[in-house]
Amino acid sequence: xxxxxxxxxxxxxxxxxxxxxxxxxxxxxxxxxxxxxxxxxxxxxxxxxxxxxxxxxxxxxxxxxxxxxxxxxxxxxxxxxxxxxxxxxxxxxxxxxxxxxxxxxxxxxxxxxxxxxxxxxxxxxxxxxxxxxxxxxxxxxxxxxxxxxxxxxxxxxxxxxxxxxxxxxxxxxxxxxxxxxxxxxxxxxxxxxxxxxxxxxxxxxxxxxxxxxxxxxxxxxxxxxxxxxxxxxxxxxxxxxxxxxxxxxxxxxxxxxxxxxxxxxxxxxxxxxxxxxxxxxxxxxxxxxxxxxxxxxxxxxxxxxxxxxxxxxxxxxxxxxxxxxxxxxxxxxxxxxxxxxxxxxxxxxxxxxxxxxxxxxxxxxxxxxxxxxxxxxxxxxxxxxxxxxxxxxxxxxxxxxxxxxxxxxxxxxxxxxxxxxxxxxxxxxxxxxxxxxxxxxxxxxxxxxxxxxxxxxxxxxxxxxxxxxxxxxxxxxxxxxxxxxxxxxxxxxxxxxxxxxxxxxxxxxxxxxxxxxxxxxxxxxxxxxxxxxxxxxxxxxxxxxxxxxxxxxxxxxxxxxxxxxxxxxxxxxxxxxxxxxxxxxxxxxxxxxxxxxxxxxxxxxxxxxxxxxxxxxxxxxxxxxxxxxxxx
Numbered sequence: 146x147x148x149x150x151x152x153x154x155x156x157x158x159x160x161x162x163x164x165x166x167x168x169x170x171x172x173x174x175x176x177x178x179x180x181x182x183x184x185x186x187x188x189x190x191x192x193x194x195x196x197x198x199x200x201x202x203x204x205x206x207x208x209x210x211x212x213x214x215x216x217x218x219x220x221x222x223x224x225x226x227x228x229x230x231x232x233x234x235x236x237x238x239x240x241x242x243x244x245x246x247x248x249x250x251x252x253x254x255x256x257x258x259x260x261x262x263x264x265x266x267x268x269x270x271x272x273x274x275x276x277x278x279x280x281x282x283x284x285x286x287x288x289x290x291x292x293x294x295x296x297x298x299x300x301x302x303x304x305x306x307x308x309x310x311x312x313x314x315x316x317x318x319x320x321x322x323x324x325x326x327x328x329x330x331x332x333x334x335x336x337x338x339x340x341x342x343x344x345x346x347x348x349x350x351x352x353x354x355x356x357x358x359x360x361x362x363x364x365x366x367x368x369x370x371x372x373x374x375x376x377x378x379x380x381x382x383x384x385x386x387x388x389x390x391x392x393x394x395x396x397x398x399x400x401x402x403x404x405x406x407x408x409x410x411x412x413x414x415x416x417x418x419x420x421x422x423x424x425x426x427x428x429x430x431x432x433x434x435x436x437x438x439x440x441x442x443x444x445x446x447x448x449x450x451x452x453x454x455x456x457x458x459x460x461x462x463x464x465x466x467x468x469x470x471x472x473x474x475x476x477x478x479x480x481x482x483x484x485x486x487x488x489x490x491x492x493x494x495x496x497x498x499x500x501x502x503x504x505x506x507x508x509x510x511x512x513x514x515x516x517x518x519x520x521x522x523x524x525x526x527x528x529x530x531x532x533x534x535x536x537x538x539x540x541x542x543x544x545x546x547x548x549x550x551x552x553x554x555x556x557x558x559x560x561x562x563x564x565x566x567x568x569x570x571x572x573x574x575x576x577x578x579x580x581x582x583x584x585x586x587x588x589x590x591x592x593x594x595x596x597x598x599x600x601x602x603x604x605x606x607x608x609x610x611x612x613x614x615x616x617x618x619x620x621x622x623x624x625x626x627x628x629x630x631x632x633x634x635x636x637x638x639x640x641x642x643x644x645x646x647x648x649x650x651x652x653x654x655x656x657x658x659x660x661x662x663x664x665x666x667x668x669x670x671x672x673x674x675x676x677x678x679x680x681x682x683x684x685x686x687x688x689x690x691x692x693x694x695x696x697x698x699x700x701x702x703x704x705x706x707x708x709x710x711x712x713x714x715x716x717x718x719x720x721x722x723x724x725x726x727x728x729x730x731x732x733x734x735x736x737x738x739x740x741x742x743x744x745x746x747x748x749x750x751x752x753x754x755x756x757x758x759x760x761x762x763x764x765x766x767x768x769x770x771x772x773x774x775x776x777x
Contacts, residue, residue: 146184146187147186147190148190150187150489151193154191154489154493155194155198155496176462181478185482185485186485192435193486193489193490194489194493196241196431196435197238197245197497198493200214200221202214203215203217203222204222204233205504205508206222206343206353207339208338208523215334215338216400217428218338218342219423220233220417220419220422221424222342223417223418223419229419230505231502234363235363235367235501238428238497238498239366240429241493242494244381244430244431245435245436247384247433248388249436249486251437253480253483255440267577269581270588270590271573272570273591274594275397275570276598277601280601280602291670291671293555294663296557297559297563298563298660298663298667298668299639300560300561300565301564301566302638302657302660302661303328304660305317305642305657306318317657323538323539329530329539331530332536332543333543335523335527335540336547337543337546337547337561338557340545340547341544341548344703344707347516347703347706348697352510352511352512353508353510362502369421376422379405379409380405380426384398384402384434387430388435388437389441398434400427400565401430402427402429403426403558406422407423410422417558432490439453439486442467514731517731517734518727518749520726521726524719525723528719532763534765537765544704548700549631553628570656629675636672639665642660642661710726714765714767716768718765718767718769719764720754720757723753724750725746727745728742729742
């Protein structure tokens with residue numbers, strides 16, 4: 146049963162957008178009525194390895210398999226571009242095994258000693274942990290700290306969409322039902338990271354591996370991990386501690402570990418360019434966090450994350466009631482969970498290591514043969530968020546934003562961190578201030594976190610390289626209007642949100658006004674530099690320096706291709722439209738024979754159909770479905 150859960154977890158982790166929650170939801174009907182021991186093994190086995198197999202899409206295609214693998218994309222995908230996909234996968238999977246085992250050890254010890262410590266964690270401590278995570282943004286701003294900080298502000302603004310967490314008043318919904326809730330994180334991650342990489346690779350019309358073959362293999366990745374085991378241990382510890390705090394979430398822990406790795410190195414400039422430490426750090430943390438998240442779930446019956454909430458429901462289904470009495474009276478159940486967690490990590494990562502070399506060969510295939518499947522896959526992943534047309538439109542909009550953020554050098558990680566933390570900042574500031582007042586600064590854990598935050602900020606200020614200002618170099622860029630037009634769009638967007646926020650009550654509009662105001666403050670000096678052609682040369686677009694290579698298709702062309710996918714889905718329905726789009730793309734862009742292209746499109750449709758049968762999905766219909774209800 147453990148093996149069955151592990152295999153299902155690996156499949157769910159590889160498919161972008163599903164994640165542990167969907168896998169557990171799929172499993173629950175099958176465990177009803179089973180004996181507790183095998184049911185526990187299946188559930189824990191599934192949950193433990195979704196953050197292991199999600200390394201494949203993150204490293205090989207630049208697509209975060211789950212929210213917990215977003216940071217892995219930053220360095221894992223550039224390694225694949227260099228032909229080092231197997232090395233990156235090996236380092237990531239070994240880190241996953243190690244992180245999972247550290248999580249299991251941490252869980253087995255903490256179950257019997259963590260209760261008094263967890264009782265000290267309240268809204269104040271959660272708020273300071275979020276502030277500590279925000280201090281990491283300073284190391285992820287990219288070449289320009291002004292753009293990085295403004296990007297973080299943009300993330301906070303996107304997080305302000307939807308109902309205010311304190312009052313429930315709708316903000317920025319523009320009369321749509323979709324924006325009554327906040328934008329799902331999986332769509333923001335896919336839009337900022339997956340779409341720009343797909344478009345960039347399709348424009349160049351080469352394989353993902355720039356050298357067309359695979360370089361160093363999994364032994365090199367194992368040596369990398371051995372060399373950086375201390376970093377892996379530190380990040381696994383961060384994962385355990387963060388996972389044990391209810392409400393923090395896996396995506397935040399991922400970025401905290403990545404930021405910690407950048408802050409504690411002497412050469413931070415190599416991160417983001419294919420540094421293997423940028424794979425080891427988040428992969429160690431995101432597997433270890435499952436052990437930490439089980440602590441409040443088992444001790445108090447309080448889920449540490451969304452996955453744990455569904456797992457808690459599974460416990461109830463098989464007649465297990467988590468709590469202190471279970472820890473004290475049913476130690477066999479507790480250690481069954483611990484052993485399942487440890488063995489699942491070893492088994493899951495072992496299976497992935499065996500397959501890594503063969504799966505990594507996908508990076509040597511001409512990308513135009515892969516691109517239409519990737520486009521279909523990311524729209525399918527986005528559809529899993531709320532399962533409506535709004536998900537597809539939101540992905541297109543955020544994908545366009547991500548394309549231009551990448552082109553003009555705005556920090557996408559900083560934006561994503563701002564977005565991930567925005568709802569927790571808004572709700573915890575109110576809760577902590579109303580519950581503790583100024584006494585918040587007398588709590589021991591808060592004081593420790595404040596000290597760590599100060600150390601983090603000082604470390605960022607001391608280690609960050611200065612931007613080089615060269616006005617002569619800035620003036621050689623011939624066409625800077627695309628850059629300026631994008632800046633003006635963001636400035637108008639921030640100004641609109643600032644003015645709109647002033648129209649709400651204090652509890653509803655303050656966060657929106659502060660987020661937009663901070664963004665405008667950081668954007669003001671940047672705008673002056675752009676329009677005066679001063680400041681650092683990193684503000685300008687390389688295409689403005691050399692002009693676009695006529696052999697390379699423009700990014701706007703592929704934005705139209707993405708819109709064409711939605712057009713096909715709108716006319717023929719998502720299922721059939723995906724197949725038609727893939728076939729047409731393969732014939733026109735990849736020059737594949739019509740018969741082979743049609744077969745490829747049909748196979749993709751069949752896979753989507755089988756997934757829909759298993760997950761009880763209903764894809765969005767098109768115009769054909771209105772006149773012919775039987776249309777697939």
